[in-house]
Amino acid sequence: xxxxxxxxxxxxxxxxxxxxxxxxxxxxxxxxxxxxxxxxxxxxxxxxxxxxxxxxxxxxxxxxxxxxxxxxxxxxxxxxxxxxxxxxxxxxxxxxxxxxxxxxxxxxxxxxxxxxxxxxxxxxxxxxxxxxxxxxxxxxxx
Amino acid sequence: xxxxxxxxxxxxxxxxxxxxxxxxxxxxxxxxxxxxxxxxxxxxxxxxxxxxxxxxxxxxxxxxxxxxxxxxxxxxxxxxxxxxxxxxxxxxxxxxxxxxxxxxxxxxxxxxxxxxxxxxxxxxxxxxxxxxxxxxxxxxxxxxxxxxxxxxxxxxxxxxxxxxxxxxxxxxxxxxxxxxxxxxxxxxxxxxxxxxxxxxxxxxxxxxxxxxxxxxxxxxxxxxxxxxxxxxxxxxxxxxxxxxxxxxxxxxxxxxxxxxxxxxxxxxxxxxxxxxxxxxxxxxxxxxxxxxxxxxxxxxxxxxxxxxxxxxxxxxxxxxxxxxxxxxxxxxxxxxxxxxxxxxxxxxxxxxxxxxxxxxxxxxxxxxxxxxxxxxxxxxxxxxxxxxxxxxxxxxx
Numbered sequence: 001x002x003x004x005x006x007x008x009x010x011x012x013x014x015x016x017x018x019x020x021x022x023x024x025x026x027x028x029x030x031x032x033x034x035x036x037x038x039x040x041x042x043x044x045x046x047x048x049x050x051x052x053x054x055x056x057x058x059x060x061x062x063x064x065x066x067x068x069x070x071x072x073x074x075x076x077x078x079x080x081x082x083x084x085x086x087x088x089x090x091x092x093x094x095x096x097x098x099x100x101x102x103x104x105x106x107x108x109x110x111x112x113x114x115x116x117x118x119x120x121x122x123x124x125x126x127x128x129x130x131x132x133x134x135x136x137x138x139x140x141x142x
Numbered sequence: 143x144x145x146x147x148x149x150x151x152x153x154x155x156x157x158x159x160x161x162x163x164x165x166x167x168x169x170x171x172x173x174x175x176x177x178x179x180x181x182x183x184x185x186x187x188x189x190x191x192x193x194x195x196x197x198x199x200x201x202x203x204x205x206x207x208x209x210x211x212x213x214x215x216x217x218x219x220x221x222x223x224x225x226x227x228x229x230x231x232x233x234x235x236x237x238x239x240x241x242x243x244x245x246x247x248x249x250x251x252x253x254x255x256x257x258x259x260x261x262x263x264x265x266x267x268x269x270x271x272x273x274x275x276x277x278x279x280x281x282x283x284x285x286x287x288x289x290x291x292x293x294x295x296x297x298x299x300x301x302x303x304x305x306x307x308x309x310x311x312x313x314x315x316x317x318x319x320x321x322x323x324x325x326x327x328x329x330x331x332x333x334x335x336x337x338x339x340x341x342x343x344x345x346x347x348x349x350x351x352x353x354x355x356x357x358x359x360x361x362x363x364x365x366x367x368x369x370x371x372x373x374x375x376x377x378x379x380x381x382x383x384x385x386x387x388x389x390x391x392x393x394x395x396x397x398x399x400x401x402x403x404x405x406x407x408x409x410x411x412x413x414x415x416x417x418x419x420x421x422x423x424x425x426x427x428x429x430x431x432x433x434x435x436x437x438x439x440x441x442x443x444x445x446x447x448x449x450x451x452x453x454x455x456x457x458x459x460x461x462x463x464x465x466x467x468x469x470x471x472x473x474x475x476x477x478x479x480x481x482x483x484x485x486x487x488x489x490x491x492x493x494x495x496x497x498x499x500x501x502x503x504x505x506x507x508x509x510x511x512x513x514x515x516x517x518x519x520x521x522x523x524x525x526x527x528x529x530x531x532x533x534x535x536x537x538x539x
Contacts, residue, residue: 025326027355031333034348038341069322072440096325097318117329121336 017132018042018060022052022078023067023094032065035121036128049073049081056082061089062135063128066111068095068102076105083110088138090131094119168266173259176201176217188268190240201264206238229253229262237266246273319490319497323366327359334359369498376502379419379510383533386414386423386465390456393427400431403438404453414458415533416465418510423530426506429499430469430526436492437473437524465532470525476518484516 019041021032029045036043044059046052049070056064064082068075079091093106096117106114112134113127162169168185172178178201181193189196189204196203202210216227232250239245248267253260334352337344344352387410394405416423434454451472459466476484476491483489485504490497504514511531518524 025330027330027359028326028333031330031337031352031355034341034352035333035337038337038343094329096329097321117325118332119329121333121340 016040016042017062017128017135018044019128019132020044020046020052020055020059020061020064020089022046022049022064022070022075024048024070025067028067039125041128049078052078053081053085056085056089060086063131064089064091065128066091066093068093068106069097074102074105076102076109076111079106079109079111088135088142090135092124092127092131094124165265168264170201170204170264170266172201172262172264174217174221174261176213178203179261185266188239188266189237195240204237206236206244209235210238234269237268245270315489315497320366320370324363327362327366330359331356369502376505376509377422379422379506381417381419381510383415383417384420384423386416386458386467386530388413389420389423390427390467393424393431396424396428397431397435399439400435400454402452403435406453406455408457410458414465416530417533418512418530419506422506422510426503426528427467427469429503430528433499433526434469434471434473434524437471437475440474440492441472460532463532463534464529466527466529468525468527470523472523475520475522475524476516477520478518481516481518485514 019036021029021036021043023029023032024047026045026047029047033043033045044055044061046055049072052064052066064079066075066078066082070078073081075093075095079093082089082091090112091110093111093114094117095102095106095114103114112131115124115127162182165182165184168188169180169182170178170185171180178197178199181191181196183193185191185196186193200213202213205213220226220229228249229251230253232248235247235249236244237247246269248269250265252263252265254263255261334356338349338352341348390407394400394407431454438452438454453472455468455470457468457470459468480489480491484491485500487498487501489501500514507514507528507530513529515527515529516524517527
């Protein structure tokens with residue numbers, strides 16, 4: 001594995017995290033899923049908020065990567081919906097452009113981190129690892 | 143009256159005398175040299191003199207400068223030229239009381255002869271109140287005028303603030319839109335590059351897939367830049383007779399992701415010719431069909447029962463020298479409050495959209511002598527009608 005040195009993969013060797021990737025651009029979800037799978041994660045792709053909710057109902061995840069701007073339901077609203085169904089999922093928002101109101105709404109919806117597009121994977125991957133640990137910790141304490 | 147000469151007990155004289163005594167206005171009689179010969183009680187009240195103090199004095203005693211110095215001149219000029227300056231006319235001048243205070247008066251002078259001697263009778267009315275009122279009115283007018291100017295200035299400023307604010311808001315929307323439209327493909331590019339550089343188990347198929355994705359996303363950025371430069375300098379149309387049917391077919395073919403949508407286009411036996419720039423019409427119809435597709439795809443899946451519900455209907459209508467193309471979709475529709483903004487640049491109802499497609503299309507159609515009309519039922523769909531100049535009628539002219 002020749003992933004970046006700064007990615008500390010020894011902290012939580014097992015089991016691999018489960019990540020839901022939501023973006024209305026199919027190329028973006030496919031890319032993130034490819035990268036995560038290559039790192040050993042289980043990754044599912046959703047290209048609409050509807051599909052995302054359906055997947056959350058059917059499967060459990062540790063982390064959800066959510067695009068902010070999507071038709072019908074934005075990332076903040078989707079985050080609330082996911083939180084109601086599976087509160088242990090740690091939501092990370094990925095946004096190309098969000099105004100102050102958008103950031104505020106994401107905060108209120110319980111988003112753990114907001115990162116901007118284009119994403120720097122050297123930043124995102126450690127965040128996903130930490131989020132996975134947080135999620136598993138949250139479950140073990142229940 | 144005391145010093146007014148009354149020769150007899152004739153009733154006429156009594157009457158004149160009574161008028162003189164009771165008059166509200168001051169009446170002053172002078173002779174040719176300006177010497178006061180008679181005054182009435184109103185004169186005493188007005189100027190503060192007792193009649194005996196002024197009878198025999200020159201009328202100048204009742205005038206402040208500059209009238210005082212000029213009065214002799216007035217009289218002699220009149221005697222020389224016979225041209226009246228005040229006699230029979232009346233004007234506003236200043237009077238001076240015994241105590242030295244001045245006040246505005248209206249003076250009317252008449253000329254008459256008694257025993258072959260010329261006299262002048264002046265009727266003097268105090269117009270202090272009138273003048274004061276006039277001045278107040280004038281001041282009020284000035285205040286009003288300056289208030290109007292203030293308010294106008296405030297309004298102008300508010301208007302210009304509003305324009306600035308609107309411009310800023312527009313700039314915000316534009317930069318937000320552009321940021322979003324470009325960062326998304328950049329995100330895809332960056333993640334593909336990361337995968338290609340770092341993936342431990344990248345099969346040749348995966349590598350190809352990512353390279354194709356990179357290629358595709360570069361096209362997306364290219365199209366954003368093209369749309370922006372289209373706005374920057376919309377080319378002047380080159381209007382020629384062109385076949386609408388051909389353009390519609392090409393437009394439909396150029397729109398991707400139409401597979402799940404039923405395309406209903408009237409079969410036509412012969413070409414339908416319109417007078418327009420075919421390249422611009424292709425852009426217009428491509429934009430409209432793409433919008434129709436997006437409106438349909440934006441509908442929640444549960445609200446689309448069958449493929450029947452996903453339909454774009456294109457119809458042609460002819461009236462006089464016009465040809466109308468209507469594009470109806472079964473999409474999400476447009477809320478009534480957004481309908482009026484829908485043709486404006488940088489306004490979009492899509493999650494992903496800079497709001498340039500319809501604005502550019504509208505401008506292009508207008509430059510080709512046409513119009514775009516929009517009607518919509520929220521939740522049911524929209525109809526966009528492009529009205530164009532028929533080519534046949536154009537050639538007939």
